[in-house]
Amino acid sequence: xxxxxxxxxxPAYRTRFGSLAHYEKGHVEPIADDVRHxxxxxxxxxxxxxxxxEKVVFGQNQIYVLETLRAEGHSPWFTCAHDEFxxxxxxxxxxxxxxxxxxxxxxxxxxxxxxxxEGEPRGQKMGWMKLSRGHQGLLPKNTAYQFxxxxxxxxxxxxxxxxxxxxxxxxxxxxx
Numbered sequence: 001x002x003x004x005x006x007x008x009x010x011p012a013y014r015t016r017f018g019s020l021a022h023y024e025k026g027h028v029e030p031i032a033d034d035v036r037h038x039x040x041x042x043x044x045x046x047x048x049x050x051x052x053x054e055k056v057v058f059g060q061n062q063i064y065v066l067e068t069l070r071a072e073g074h075s076p077w078f079t080c081a082h083d084e085f086x087x088x089x090x091x092x093x094x095x096x097x098x099x100x101x102x103x104x105x106x107x108x109x110x111x112x113x114x115x116x117x118e119g120e121p122r123g124q125k126m127g128w129m130k131l132s133r134g135h136q137g138l139l140p141k142n143t144a145y146q147f148x149x150x151x152x153x154x155x156x157x158x159x160x161x162x163x164x165x166x167x168x169x170x171x172x173x174x175x176x
Contacts, residue, residue, distance in 0.1 A: 113162010
């Protein structure tokens with residue numbers, strides 16, 4: 001969130017970061033266009049109203065989507081036929097990685113979006129990363145990943161729309 005206060009010589013900007021515990025609903029700010037051309041959503045509000053690790057789409061460009069996930073406890077194990085990126089917006093999240101053996105890899109290399117790994121992942125453990133606000137982690141293709149968070153947090157996932165993507169446009173968007 002950025003606020004502008006006009007001074008005599010130049011505008012002053014004050015950036016305030018939202019969180020799951022403190023966010024403002026926000027609104028569309030038209031600059032030189034018609035507000036009816038835009039929609040607005042807030043990842044913190046979406047996470048606040050979502051189940052843990054529900055993958056709610058809040059941005060879309062053709063097959064590519066941004067999903068908001070409420071990080072809380074341990075997620076199921078997921079994998080994907082393509083790379084994904086996780087950006088932590090609030091809290092601390094561990095991401096555990098396992099290089100899957102051939103029996104659990106996604107069979108269709110063209111399949112979009114994440115899928116759940118059936119049972120425990122089989123393969124070589126690759127390690128884990130600890131991400132906090134502003135940290136981004138790569139989730140390599142055909143690697144099982146699990147998010148672990150001791151307290152509620154927010155993850156933005158850059159991926160492709162898939163079978164686990166949840167669309168709630170009427171609930172999450174303010175159109176004007």
